[in-house]
Amino acid sequence: MAKSTYSEEPMHSENRRADDRYLAKGLATQCVHAGERWEKQTFWTSSTPIYHSTTFFYDHVQDLDDRVYYRKPGYVYARSGSPTHTALERALATLERGEVCMSTASGMAASHLALLTAGAGKEGLILCSTDVYGSVYTMVDNVFPHLGAPSILMDFTDLDRLEQAILRERPQVVYFEVVTNPMTKVIDAPAVIELAHRVGATVVVDNTFTTPFLLRPFELGADLVTHSVSKFLSGHGDVLAGAVLCRRKDFDCLHDMLIQVGCTLGPNEAWLALRGLKTFLLRMERHCANALAVARFLESHPLIARVRYPGLPSHPHHAVAARIFPDGRYGAMLNFDIADCDQAQAFRFLDALRLVLPATTLGDIYSLIVNPARTTHHWLGEDQLAAIGISAGTFRMSVGIEHAEDIMEDLDQALRACRHSA
Numbered sequence: 297m298a299k300s301t302y303s304e305e306p307m308h309s310e311n312r313r314a315d316d317r318y319l320a321k322g323l324a325t326q327c328v329h330a331g332e333r334w335e336k337q338t339f340w341t342s343s344t345p346i347y348h349s350t351t352f353f354y355d356h357v358q359d360l361d362d363r364v365y366y367r368k369p370g371y372v373y374a375r376s377g378s379p380t381h382t383a384l385e386r387a388l389a390t391l392e393r394g395e396v397c398m399s400t401a402s403g404m405a406a407s408h409l410a411l412l413t414a415g416a417g418k419e420g421l422i423l424c425s426t427d428v429y430g431s432v433y434t435m436v437d438n439v440f441p442h443l444g445a446p447s448i449l450m451d452f453t454d455l456d457r458l459e460q461a462i463l464r465e466r467p468q469v470v471y472f473e474v475v476t477n478p479m480t481k482v483i484d485a486p487a488v489i490e491l492a493h494r495v496g497a498t499v500v501v502d503n504t505f506t507t508p509f510l511l512r513p514f515e516l517g518a519d520l521v522t523h524s525v526s527k528f529l530s531g532h533g534d535v536l537a538g539a540v541l542c543r544r545k546d547f548d549c550l551h552d553m554l555i556q557v558g559c560t561l562g563p564n565e566a567w568l569a570l571r572g573l574k575t576f577l578l579r580m581e582r583h584c585a586n587a588l589a590v591a592r593f594l595e596s597h598p599l600i601a602r603v604r605y606p607g608l609p610s611h612p613h614h615a616v617a618a619r620i621f622p623d624g625r626y627g628a629m630l631n632f633d634i635a636d637c638d639q640a641q642a643f644r645f646l647d648a649l650r651l652v653l654p655a656t657t658l659g660d661i662y663s664l665i666v667n668p669a670r671t672t673h674h675w676l677g678e679d680q681l682a683a684i685g686i687s688a689g690t691f692r693m694s695v696g697i698e699h700a701e702d703i704m705e706d707l708d709q710a711l712r713a714c715r716h717s718a
């Protein structure tokens with residue numbers, strides 16, 4: 297772990313701890329209440345207001361001094377937090393069962409901050425899964441090495457090779473996503489965490505795809521968790537946000553790092569994310585049910601060559617998924633190949649959709665679809681795409697919360713249209 301050069305003392309991170317009033321409650325209750333109304337005012341507000349002020353001060357300068365000089369919990373300057381941030385961070389820490397949560401300006405900022413906090417640097421090798429979000433891949437492969445921080449990227453589904461690499465290279469940081477993009481591989485997270493801890497590595501899990509609805513990485517021993525809050529947690533495609541969470545207090549230097557890097561979330565975004573979080577459980581239940589229905593429908597469709605959804609027994613990692621995800625829920629992300637589909641036909645299919653949105657994001661209430669070869673993985677050469685299993689006719693879908701029959705009807709009519717209008 298990187299030690300703060302500024303201070304060993306936590307700064308105001310008391311504000312970002314899990315909300316212990318709700319830790320023993322159910323997930324639905326946590327989504328609705330955690331983080332709200334934890335500081336007594338002369339009146340209560342049902343939802344935490346948006347604090348636009350950059351600056352906080354007090355009747356007596358001693359109170360300011362306590363916060364700046366003695367670093368007691370409170371607010372001084374919005375880059376290091378406001379009550380709006382606190383509400384969101386407490387809610388996320390509660391859902392993930394983390395000690396501390398820092399919200400960030402984007403999911404990318406969260407991954408960057410987590411890698412710095414975990415000690416990536418000249419002496420701190422990053423061992424990262426090849427199946428991570430594209431910009432994180434580039435950051436680990438290019439940005440950190442350019443600054444002198446070495447990295448190795450490899451396939452985390454081959455546990456024997458991973459074990460050899462971990463024992464040989466003794467990384468400082470091990471970073472991965474549990475369900476991968478776009479092929480929906482499922483990484484055996486408990487096994488990877490156990491291997492990483494054998495050499496004392498700090499484990500960072502990006503829980504964006506899986507979310508605390510499917511998996512809580514801290515319960516498996518992960519040290520840091522990151523999120524693109526822009527996705528399922530906020531859920532409405534109207535906010536760009538991220539979060540880093542720590543399992544233990546000794547990662548409190550994360551707060552100093554956030555202040556020094558300056559990737560603070562805006563207060564409007566913090567409020568929107570918290571607002572979205574209220575319905576997180578309801579949305580996830582619906583996402584998962586719809587995704588399973590759509591996956592089964594596509595698997596039986598005559599124009600579809602292959603469907604990859606961890607909830608289908610035909611998925612190569614179904615057994616791992618069934619072991620690590622509780623309650624038979626497998627998330628909203630799936631992947632499928634249209635049979636004998638070239639680029640022109642793929643575009644005709646996307647253009648023919650009337651309900652499902654051909655857009656590059658995921659995790660929204662809307663069903664979303666992309667052609668990875670032309671979007672998320674466009675920079676890869678044909679051989680690299682083929683090695684991953686991506687063809688012109690491969691699609692990644694984030695199944696939304698619409699009426700399931702309507703999603704299937706839309707996919708069906710677009711599949712037929714793209715075949716007929718050649």
Ligand SMILES: Cc1ncc(COP(=O)(O)O)c(C=O)c1O
Pocket residue numbers: 402403404405407429432473477502504505523524525526536537538657
């Ligand atoms: C798994 C994952 N992690 C991180 C990110 C980056 O998040 P953001 O777009 O909020 O910066 C994304 C974005 O799609 C993602 O899918």
